[in-house]
Amino acid sequence: MKKNIHNFYICCIAFVCALVLSSFVRTSQQKEQIFLPYKKAGLTEQQAAAHLLSRFTYGAKEGDIELVTKMGLEKWLKQQLEGNLEDTALNRMLDKFDAINLTNTEVENVFPRNAQVVRFAVRDGYIHKDSVNKANGKEYRATLANYMKEKGIKPQQELYRQFINQKILRATYTNNQLKELMTDFWFNHFNVALSKNQCASYIPAYERDVIRPNVFGDFENLLLSTAKSPAMLMYLDNFSSTGTNIPVNEYGEDMMMTGQQKRKGKFAAQVAKAKIPQIKNKKSGLNENYAREVMELHTLGVDGGYTQSDVTQAARILTGWTIAPMGDNGYGAPMKKIMESAGDDKLKKRGFVHDGDFLFVMNRHDNGEKTVLGQKFPAGGGYEEGVALLEMLAHHTSTAKFISKKIATRFVSDNPPQSLIDKMAKTFLSSNGNIKSVLITMVSAPEFWSPNALREKTKSPFEFAISAVRSLDAKITQPYQLYTWINKMGQQMYYYQAPTGFPDRGQYWINTGSLLNRMNFGLALASQRIPGVTFNLAAMNNNHEPESAEAALLIYSKKIMPERKLDETIARLKPMLNDPNLEGNVAKAASQTAPPQQQNTMANEDANIMEQSADKAKLKGKKALLNSTPNQKAGTNTMLAQVVGVIIGSPEFQRK
Amino acid sequence: MTSRRGFIKAGGLALFGISLGGIPGFLADAVAGTVAPGLFKKKKIMVCIFQRGAMDGLMAVTPFTDQYLKAVRPNLFMSAAQGGKEKSLIDLDGRFGLHPSMSAFEPMFREKRMAIVHGIGSPNNTRSHFDAQDFMESGTPFNKGTASGWLNRAVGLLGHEAATPLQAVSLTSSLPRSFYGDNPAVAISNLADFNIQLRGNQAGANMASKSFEDLYDQTSSSLLKNTGKESFDAIKLLQKTNVKDYKPEYNAVYPTSALGNSLKQIAQLIKMDVGMEVAFAESGGWDTHFNQGTDTGIFARNVNDLSNSIMAFWTDMGKYQDEVTVMTMTEFGRTVAQNGTGGTDHGRGSCNFILGNSVNGGMVHGLMNPLAKENLEDGRDLAVTTDFRAVFSEVADKHLGIHNDKVLFPDWSGKQIGVMKGV
Structure with missing residues (x-):
């Protein structure tokens, strides 16, 4: 009771x-009452909604503008900034991917690196070491495949394929569009790359656990979580950065120790002797890579007012920040047992910090005094001084400006006005670096709605492909096909090698080769020649067949690019569509079989996938030939696809 | 942007139907004398080949008199003495022997058109493929944040406006790190792809092509407008010849490998006279941890492909040979001693090959001390005695006339080592 x-x-x-x-x-x-000053800028509610949608989503879907105006722009934006709308349909699609929810440890166990698999197979006696790379490739591969099956090991490529696929599906289908855009933005800001093998397998968890949950929060959380993540620790090499750790009593602090502390000190010496956390240290020494980039790229910016000495001192502060051993065969596996036997409590007493996949190794930490940007970090600061350093960087005025400019560049224009950056930076400083508040300041500013900003940004290849798919309300069953195209258009997602991330300006994305591929993408997509991406063009017009090519152009260009000035586009395309030979040409084209030249166009690139798709396309071509004589309807459908393809490949659709 | 405009100025806008397959407008202008004649003068071309995975320089070009090497590579060491049961090394100078599968290079070396640099590498001792490639391609071995690649900076230093969108071409599916940057650079994996395509519907493709050309011509965004023009002019350039039915000249036979295919297309671009000055190709499979082999096996196959591809290209170049220099590069070398699985692990110094008529050839450049433990870097690897930047900058300088090393390799202040003939 x-x-x-x-x-x-x-x-x-x-x-x-x-x-x-x-x-x-x-x-x-x-x-956080939001007021969007678009009327002052001379925009109608519809135009404002279109602008908002083109900047804060991966492209408007049909009917989105009506939806947003009906709901109210402010309310819609608030929902997006919360980022917690239900995503049932998307989640159902993602259920298929069994690898994307694994922890880093699980990934290490299930998806070891290829070379590791071979080593394990040799170790376990499945293959003889001399047979590696030997002539009988087939048998060797079969043995290896069998070994992997028995041990539940999967090829790493499968992990990356699922990871890439989930990004494409999320961007296309999530109701929380802004959250997904911000995930992309922050991932790119704190870039890591699948091309660096050693960190690649940590990247799915990095995006999921480090980036996505923090995209609207306080900047310092993002900074600290990335700093402690295995992906970043490995990508910028801080995991290996080591300093000299002088035992505390050699600082002459012995006198000040209590008896208990003395005992602890004695214990510590024993622990050290027993080599408890002596992580194997092939290349000992300071590594400045992360310390430099955290200032140059993540916080202050290259002109943020730091010196080489600041970099070195910051690197010293961050010595000992490394990755906790994980997995039975993965990173630091030999260490795992030793650490387990020592126990977290004992390690903690020694100043170690074990937080998930992060490990602060006290005896690799330089515990001398340091000074960064004029701030003194007294000797013996341990893990906490690293946190203090990152917090200091996160709240620095240079950081406020640098981050504000980067966000404005992403959402407003390639050269955002200084007045806007200043407003955002002010909010950054007054809101503890709260990203949501900075975003609200940005959209509340007249600069966001200025005519100079409208359609000023060029879509990245990823944004371009996703916006096309969204505008056609396509069903994606093979997302990887889109990845191949996005790569061809110049954006190899997750593989940008430099820590700068992809540059965010139109000039980077638009060059001769990439532009051509954008046009070809439009044509391939609209004619449904990208396998696993299907849609119903007729349904977009209530199954009403346009009267003529010109009518098709008018109807579909408005649907795909709502609230845009299309007079010029239409005027330019009309003569082509009014060509008296059009019908005949199209009909003839539809009855043509694939010319032989097309077969090798995809050689060298993702050979397997593309071959499959080529085969399927050929099959489709044959079927079409069997099923339809080039009658009026077939001709019109081909024509409609072509019109839509040209619209997607048009310059207007490259802009957002 | 100015460089882009240069091309547009020269380009003019030929109507699609007329110019497709015909002479691009600006070439016609050039012929008619309306454009400065210097603009389309044949340019020097530097072809770079990145051997990804780290080539074992000690097996490619072996110091065969070195007893230490022989001792620590019981299963990998090859001899230059004739008559053994395996093929012997090609004795280059009494000290170094070329791998027998690279015999194609021998005449070039004897004719002093090919130079070898041994002990080349990066001052940064990372043994991570990723980091080492990254540093070599950015050209800044201690700075990860360098946004641009050294070849892109080289393009910016050529000292004239880009006359063509194809000034720097990488025969890869995506832009390599070396090409990152603000100067025009294109990745094309297959020249035949470089067109408006609609699978199985040529008429449709032609129509779409015309539509696109018109649309991009009228757009208000100057970036899209200019690049659109460049794209269509580039298509026309490439359509001058039938890229699919290319016939190499002088009986050159390219291996049917990725590298052979890339170099063949580079040869096509050179002969098409599209204004290319920097070309880039890749070769893979050099990470030989397991059963590297000797005169046969994986390494032998790799060097065979490398040398035969380069020599097919060189032969095919024929009368263009004076214009072309080929340079190979790899991120680092491999351990001096063999490992437990018949291969070698990540090391430091490697070697590279430079081929061209203005190369100071016929010798092995660089410094290699006798391979004794105390002479090895970290007690295990061939020491890096030549900074890769010394060699890259010299080739760029002597062949392309790029003198500004401060921009090309910002943190480097070393000396060139004479791999090219003095001018």
């Missing part, structure tokens, strides 16, 4: 707390 009363009180307290908390939430929401 007493217990029940006790529970009752606890419930009451919890309820009251919840009330109090929720009222806080409400007031903070009220504080």
